[in-house]
Amino acid sequence: AQQETWKVGSAAQPGSSLLTIVEESVANWNKVPGVKVERQFVASEQELAQQVLRGRLQMASISFAGISPAGFPEAALVNVPFLWANEAERNYVLDGTVWKYMTRLFEAKGLVAIGIGEVGWNGVVCKTACPTPESLKGLKARVAPTPASRMFWSAMGANGVQMPLSELFPALQQSLVVAADLPFPYYVTTPARESAPFYYDLRHLHHPSLVVANKAAWDKLTPAQQQGIRDGVLPVAQQRKMVADEIAEKVKEFRAKGGTYVELNQAQRDAYRKLVESKQMELVSSMGGKSTELFDLMQAARREFQQRRGTLN
Amino acid sequence: MESVARRTLERVYGAEIFVACAAFVLVAGALISDIVAREVLGNGIFGAQKFAVFCTAVAGLLGFAVVVHSGGHLRVQAVDRLFPPAWHPTMARLGDVVSSGICLFFGIYALEFVESSIKLGETDMVLEIPVWPIQLAVPYLFLVSAVRYALYAAFPAIRPVEKDHE
Amino acid sequence: MDAVIRSRSPLYWSLGIVVAVFGLLGLFGLMPGPKVLFFLVMVIGLLVLRQPVVLILAVIAAYTHAYFATNSGVEFLLQDMWFVVNREVLLSIPMFIVAGAIMTRGSIAQRLINVMMELTAPIPGGMGVAAVLGCAVFAAISGSSIVTMLAIGSIMYPAMISAGYGKPFSLGLIASAGTLGIMIPPSIPMILFGIMTEASITEMFKAGIGPGLLLTLVFAIYSYAVNRRMPTKPWNPGRIGTALRQGIWAILLPVILLGGIYSGYFSPTEAAAVSVLYALLVETFIHRDMKLPDYGKVLTETVGLLGTLLPLLAIAASLNTVLDYEGVAAGWVNFVKAHVTDKATMMIGINLLLLVVGCLMDAGSAIIVFSPLLLPLATSVGYDPIHFGIIMTANLEIGYLTPPVGLNLIVAMAAFKESFWTICKAVVPFVILMLLWLVAVIAFPELSLSLAR
Ligand code: NA
Ligand code: NA
Numbered sequence: 001a002q003q004e005t006w007k008v009g010s011a012a013q014p015g016s017s018l019l020t021i022v023e024e025s026v027a028n029w030n031k032v033p034g035v036k037v038e039r040q041f042v043a044s045e046q047e048l049a050q051q052v053l054r055g056r057l058q059m060a061s062i063s064f065a066g067i068s069p070a071g072f073p074e075a076a077l078v079n080v081p082f083l084w085a086n087e088a089e090r091n092y093v094l095d096g097t098v099w100k101y102m103t104r105l106f107e108a109k110g111l112v113a114i115g116i117g118e119v120g121w122n123g124v125v126c127k128t129a130c131p132t133p134e135s136l137k138g139l140k141a142r143v144a145p146t147p148a149s150r151m152f153w154s155a156m157g158a159n160g161v162q163m164p165l166s167e168l169f170p171a172l173q174q175s176l177v178v179a180a181d182l183p184f185p186y187y188v189t190t191p192a193r194e195s196a197p198f199y200y201d202l203r204h205l206h207h208p209s210l211v212v213a214n215k216a217a218w219d220k221l222t223p224a225q226q227q228g229i230r231d232g233v234l235p236v237a238q239q240r241k242m243v244a245d246e247i248a249e250k251v252k253e254f255r256a257k258g259g260t261y262v263e264l265n266q267a268q269r270d271a272y273r274k275l276v277e278s279k280q281m282e283l284v285s286s287m288g289g290k291s292t293e294l295f296d297l298m299q300a301a302r303r304e305f306q307q308r309r310g311t312l313n
Numbered sequence: 314m315e316s317v318a319r320r321t322l323e324r325v326y327g328a329e330i331f332v333a334c335a336a337f338v339l340v341a342g343a344l345i346s347d348i349v350a351r352e353v354l355g356n357g358i359f360g361a362q363k364f365a366v367f368c369t370a371v372a373g374l375l376g377f378a379v380v381v382h383s384g385g386h387l388r389v390q391a392v393d394r395l396f397p398p399a400w401h402p403t404m405a406r407l408g409d410v411v412s413s414g415i416c417l418f419f420g421i422y423a424l425e426f427v428e429s430s431i432k433l434g435e436t437d438m439v440l441e442i443p444v445w446p447i448q449l450a451v452p453y454l455f456l457v458s459a460v461r462y463a464l465y466a467a468f469p470a471i472r473p474v475e476k477d478h479e
Numbered sequence: 480m481d482a483v484i485r486s487r488s489p490l491y492w493s494l495g496i497v498v499a500v501f502g503l504l505g506l507f508g509l510m511p512g513p514k515v516l517f518f519l520v521m522v523i524g525l526l527v528l529r530q531p532v533v534l535i536l537a538v539i540a541a542y543t544h545a546y547f548a549t550n551s552g553v554e555f556l557l558q559d560m561w562f563v564v565n566r567e568v569l570l571s572i573p574m575f576i577v578a579g580a581i582m583t584r585g586s587i588a589q590r591l592i593n594v595m596m597e598l599t600a601p602i603p604g605g606m607g608v609a610a611v612l613g614c615a616v617f618a619a620i621s622g623s624s625i626v627t628m629l630a631i632g633s634i635m636y637p638a639m640i641s642a643g644y645g646k647p648f649s650l651g652l653i654a655s656a657g658t659l660g661i662m663i664p665p666s667i668p669m670i671l672f673g674i675m676t677e678a679s680i681t682e683m684f685k686a687g688i689g690p691g692l693l694l695t696l697v698f699a700i701y702s703y704a705v706n707r708r709m710p711t712k713p714w715n716p717g718r719i720g721t722a723l724r725q726g727i728w729a730i731l732l733p734v735i736l737l738g739g740i741y742s743g744y745f746s747p748t749e750a751a752a753v754s755v756l757y758a759l760l761v762e763t764f765i766h767r768d769m770k771l772p773d774y775g776k777v778l779t780e781t782v783g784l785l786g787t788l789l790p791l792l793a794i795a796a797s798l799n800t801v802l803d804y805e806g807v808a809a810g811w812v813n814f815v816k817a818h819v820t821d822k823a824t825m826m827i828g829i830n831l832l833l834l835v836v837g838c839l840m841d842a843g844s845a846i847i848v849f850s851p852l853l854l855p856l857a858t859s860v861g862y863d864p865i866h867f868g869i870i871m872t873a874n875l876e877i878g879y880l881t882p883p884v885g886l887n888l889i890v891a892m893a894a895f896k897e898s899f900w901t902i903c904k905a906v907v908p909f910v911i912l913m914l915l916w917l918v919a920v921i922a923f924p925e926l927s928l929s930l931a932r
Binding site for chain 1: 355359360361362429434436439441
Binding site: 004005007013014015038040041043044047050054055056058140163164166167169170171173174175176177189190191193194 | 665747
């Protein structure tokens with residue numbers, strides 16, 4: 001069937017690997033016979049989620065955090081600070097258990113989950129050096145509008161100031177806040193790079209993303225077209241590599257311009273993790289929906305992963 | 314009947330004004346408390362700003378209904394001179410019927426919008442509460458305005474005097 | 480004169496709506512057909528039946544969603560309305576209006592006026608110059624045009640009126656100087672430009688300083704020139720002293736606001752709430768001019784203003800979304816691309832396009848939609864990306880003052896209780912000045928770039 005032109009909404013900014021990922025997927029989709037897709041920039045992910053659920057946009061490429069308030073509180077589980085022991089474990093649980101579970105939840109509310117993707121990690125940004133968890137104590141820090149961000153900064157003992165992203169850059173300039181947490185590729189494109197030139201690669205919070213379609217629109221496609229769209233999403237492994245490469249390149253640039261980028265080792269990360277771990281369960285049970293059920297499944301999958309690795313070793 | 318309608322509308326207006334004014338007080342209160350909490354107590358109030366946004370939304374949306382009650386919405390009066398003055402009262406009543414219909418139309422769509430919000434389970438990211446109770450202000454403003462205009466059509470004497478904007 | 484405006488302005492409103500309707504049809508390239516004919520008949524019918532303007536606009540927007548936009552419907556107008564009221568940007572508007580109303584009804588405004596009048600007594604147009612400088616200073620801490628206009632205007636507008644300045648001049652000056660908010664850094668549209676085009680936001684901020692100061696100077700000189708025949712008095716230390724003594728609490732307000740933002744105690748948005756609290760405390764406990772019922776009146780008034788403002792902002796935002804989703808922007812840009820190639824005509828074409836866009840869209844939406852499309856065009860004929868970002872911001876800054884979607888016009892209408900038409904006319908001389916300034920910004924890249932690099 002020849003389809004009307006579809007729009008895939010995305011908040012990805014020009015120059016980010018995220019946008020490249022969306023654009024390459026769009027190019028792949030347009031090779032499917034009878035399928036025509038265009039990218040539509042939507043600044044607010046919260047609004048983007050509503051647009052695709054209500055059918056104004058046929059598809060969206062959106063972060064788990066962005067879709068969570070649209071009736072999927074469970075999606076925010078993947079943002080729990082220091083949730084993962086390492087990337088291999090994360091990939092195993094995320095791409096398996098979590099994806100399968102969320103797919104069913106999406107389906108029940110009229111969304112078709114098409115593919116999983118990668119945005120990157122958050123690290124901590126400071127106006128002056130803040131190399132240890134202790135140095136964050138009492139600092140005025142920007143808290144993002146999510147429970148996970150609130151939990152992280154309160155675990156650090158920071159003086160949390162919650163504000164939308166648009167207010168963050170003037171706020172850093174005027175020292176209304178002196179610390180924040182942001183993904184590095186985003187951070188280096190903003191004035192925060194100069195007003196807060198210390199970046200610590202904590203990797204406390206990981207942002208996966210996903211591609212979803214409005215089910216009513218999706219059902220109008222032939223099975224061959226549907227399969228073509230599924231196959232057109234860039235493989236998540238490739239996406240993860242693209243994001244990592246982008247960061248490596250931007251770190252070099254950032255250092256050359258005089259910024260401080262600190263890579264933490266396992267022991268250093270564990271010092272932060274220790275402060276957060278005791279609050280993880282509280283956060284999970286506050287999330288609502290079937291969060292605890294999914295979290296239990298995730299824990300089981302982690303044990304399974306560790307056992308497997310144990311036998312392999 | 315006419316006096317009942319007038320009194321009822323006055324009471325509804327009073328309630329709307331009360332809620333909207335209280336909302337403004339809460340906005341100022343929330344923002345100030347947040348500042349005091351972080352500057353004096355060492356930890357800001359998570360969600361204070363979002364709470365203030367919702368209060369502003371409610372005040373502004375109720376404000377639409379309030380303006381209907383006080384005859385403050387701007388009208389295009391140019392066409393008045395095209396018709397003999399004797400027709401004006403009838404045309405005003407007809408106009409109110411149409412206004413009522415338009416408000417009813419949007420009111421129904423607004424109700425459907427809120428209903429879909431409930432079904433989808435949309436929540437606010439910061440406050441972790443369902444958003445539909447706040448969204449109810451949207452159908453409210455249209456439906457109450459529909460009733461107001463309908464009563465003005467039925468009892469032209471209670472129609473507010475139009476404010477002179479120009 | 481007022482009587483003439485009174486009898487003619489409704490006619491302009493009707494004309495305006497009809498022109499807007501045809502403009503809308505033109506945007507979508509719609510030819511007369513049953514849908515379009517019915518639409519026109521319906522709008523004329525609503526005009527004849529004296530429907531409230533806001534309801535007519537809502538019907539126009541709903542019809543656009545249902546019949547002209549692809550894959551949309553009336554429910555999405557309602558959804559967009561919710562999106563608008565659910566944003567933080569809305570927060571400071573009613574707070575600054577409340578603060579202004581308290582200060583005007585109480586005596587803070589009057590006392591500030593006295594101080595300002597004494598200090599600027601020897602300068603013709605001095606109060607106007609003070610208003611412009613006030614906007615420039617506030618612009619250095621606020622990234623928004625509306626917030627700057629409201630923060631300074633709520634004090635300076637009543638001051639200028641009571642000092643004998645003409646209403647059109649005062650309105651025009653406040654509304655126009657408010658737009659400095661997005662040219663003098665920080666600036667929300669510049670942040671958006673940086674995000675959308677990968678231009679350095681820091682360099683954008685630095686590049687805005689020169690043009691921002693130039694525009695401040697232009698407005699200040701204009702204020703001086705227009706009012707040069709106003710009576711002046713020499714400075715009188717005795718009277719200045721009295722005014723300062725009586726106005727000490729009033730003067731502290733701007734000091735606290737600016738100081739609080741500069742030293743990181745609160746954000747410009749929160750400053751609105753701080754000024755409400757401060758005005759409340761001073762008027763109640765120190766000046767003792769305000770009683771509880773007075774506060775009731777102030778709040779009631781603000782509820783009405785917000786109730787007028789909000790639907791207009793919502794409808795404007797919703798139509799912006801339609802324009803965006805329909806790909807109208809790309810169509811226009813391609814038209815420019817197809818018809819011009821050399822640097823000069825390209826720049827004229829882009830600027831005309833942006834001025835038209837500024838009439839229909841708010842600066843933020845316009846930057847998001849147009850900057851990725853236009854920047855490659857501009858750089859292809861040799862413009863520096865940062866310089867072009869400033870040119871774009873300058874164009875859209877003028878858009879705050881051009882109807883139908885001119886946010887400073889719409890907010891000033893509600894905040895200063897004047898008709899839309901009165902304000903539109905009031906800003907005309909300032910828009911002309913800004914067009915000349917725009918030419919200077921384009922012609923002299925060093926004005927922007929010397930500080931940025
Ligand atoms: Na500014
Ligand atoms: Na405009």
